[in-house]
Structures are given as C-alpha cells and as structure tokens.
Amino acid sequence: MSRQRGGLFSGFVVMLVIILLFATALLAVAAMRERNITKAESLLRSGDHYGASELFMKAEKFSLRPESRVVKGIAESSLGMEDYETAALYYEKLVKLEPDNVEARYKLGLLYIRAKDYGAAEKEVEALREIGSESAIQGAEALAENLSSGKVKGFFRDLLKKVAPGLPEIPGITEDGPIMPDTGEQEGEPLSGDEDGSAEIFRGLPDSGDAVTE
Numbered sequence: 316m317s318r319q320r321g322g323l324f325s326g327f328v329v330m331l332v333i334i335l336l337f338a339t340a341l342l343a344v345a346a347m348r349e350r351n352i353t354k355a356e357s358l359l360r361s362g363d364h365y366g367a368s369e370l371f372m373k374a375e376k377f378s379l380r381p382e383s384r385v386v387k388g389i390a391e392s393s394l395g396m397e398d399y400e401t402a403a404l405y406y407e408k409l410v411k412l413e414p415d416n417v418e419a420r421y422k423l424g425l426l427y428i429r430a431k432d433y434g435a436a437e438k439e440v441e442a443l444r445e446i447g448s449e450s451a452i453q454g455a456e457a458l459a460e461n462l463s464s465g466k467v468k469g470f471f472r473d474l475l476k477k478v479a480p481g482l483p484e485i486p487g488i489t490e491d492g493p494i495m496p497d498t499g500e501q502e503g504e505p506l507s508g509d510e511d512g513s514a515e516i517f518r519g520l521p522d523s524g525d526a527v528t529e
Contacts, residue, residue: 348377355388364395364496383412387419394496399426402494415446421454425494428465436462 355370371388378385390405406423410416424439440462443455 348374364392368392391496394494417451417454424458
C-alpha cells in the first residue's frame with residue numbers, strides 16, 4: 316500500500332514538474348515575442364522596413380493566435396519594402412481582427428486598386444461607409460475617388476503598353492508610385508470609428524484620387 320502511495324506521489328511530482336516547465340517555456344516564448352515586437356516597431360518607425368519585417372515574422376511564429384500588432388507590423392513593413400502582395404494579405408487579416416480599422420481598410424482598398432481588383436476595392440468603400448464615423452466617411456470618399464481615377468489610369472496604361480510597348484516605366488504615369496506605410500507614431504492603436512481625431516490620416520490626400528499615395 317505504501318509503495319502504491321509512493322508511486323502516486325512520485326507521479327504527481329513528475330506531472331507538476333512538467334507543468335511548471337511548460338509554463339516557464341510559455342513565459343519565455345511570450346517574453347521573446349514581446350521583445351521582437353517592441354524592437355520591430357522601433358525599426359519600423361526608423362524606416363528599417365526589412366529589419367522590422369524580419370522581427371515581426373519571428374514574432375508571428377511565436378504567436379499562438381493572430382495578434383493585431385504583429386499583423387499590422389508585417390503589413391506596414393511590407394508596404395515599406397513595396398511587397399504589395401504580402402501587404403494586402405496581412406491587411407486582409409488585420410481587417411478581420413479589427414473590422415472598424417479605418418486606416419487598414421483604406422490602405423487595403425488602395426492595394427486592391429493597384430492590383431486592378433476594383434470589385435474588392437468597392438467592398439472596402441462600402442465597409443468604410445458602414446463604419447459611419449467621420450474619418451471612415453472621409454476615407455470612403457477618398458478611396459472612391461482613387462477607385463474612379465485608378466480605373467481610368469489602368470485603361471490608359473494598358474492602352475499605352477500596347478501602343479508603345481518599349482516605353483520606359485515612369486512613376487505616376489506608366490506605373491504607380493509607392494503606397495507609404497504608417498510611421499508607427501501612434502503605436503499599437505488601431506484607427507477605429509470611435510476614435511476622436513482619427514480623420515488626421517486623410518489630411519493631405521490628393522484631390523486627383525491617385526491610387527498610390529496618401
């Protein structure tokens with residue numbers, strides 16, 4: 316009987332040790348992820364998009380579930396590297412996590428226009444209108460202008476490529492310029508319909524509806 320009790324006690328101790336080791340490992344992983352995110356956000360603010368992207372990707376690997384700060388960081392750093400396909404993928408993930416994120420929906424719309432996915436861009440215009448805040452309505456109007464302009468530019472660019480296929484690429488004329496990433500100064504805070512002053516993101520938007528800049 317005493318041997319049975321001793322065996323049960325030993326088994327309990329082993330299980331307790333395993334649980335403690337597992338908990339310690341989780342804490343270590345969480346600390347490492349947080350360090351990577353903090354450093355990545357600092358690199359993003361300084362304009363080191365490649366360095367930021369690498370650290371955000373590492374943080375994503377250590378995340379048990381999608382985290383807005385990481386997803387936004389990858390999207391923004393991808394914009395800085397002009398990797399628009401990856402940027403669109405992560406902005407899509409971000410708007411699923413934060414449906415009322417005005418900035419993310421606006422930039423996602425610009426990326427859709429750039430890719431000539433006009434139907435998807437129109438859905439982002441509607442989503443912004445449904446959010447209904449002042450900044451969201453401004454974003455919807457600006458994105459709608461970009462959409463109209465993008466369709467016209469896309470048509471003439473395609474025509475120009477057929478008429479003069481050897482013409483060198485000219486930013487803003489034969490090709491789109493870069494979509495600029497967020498500087499990260501309002502770190503970790505999504506632009507939602509409930510935030511006062513969030514309309515500042517749309518200050519200085521081009522009247523022409525250029526689909527490539529903010």
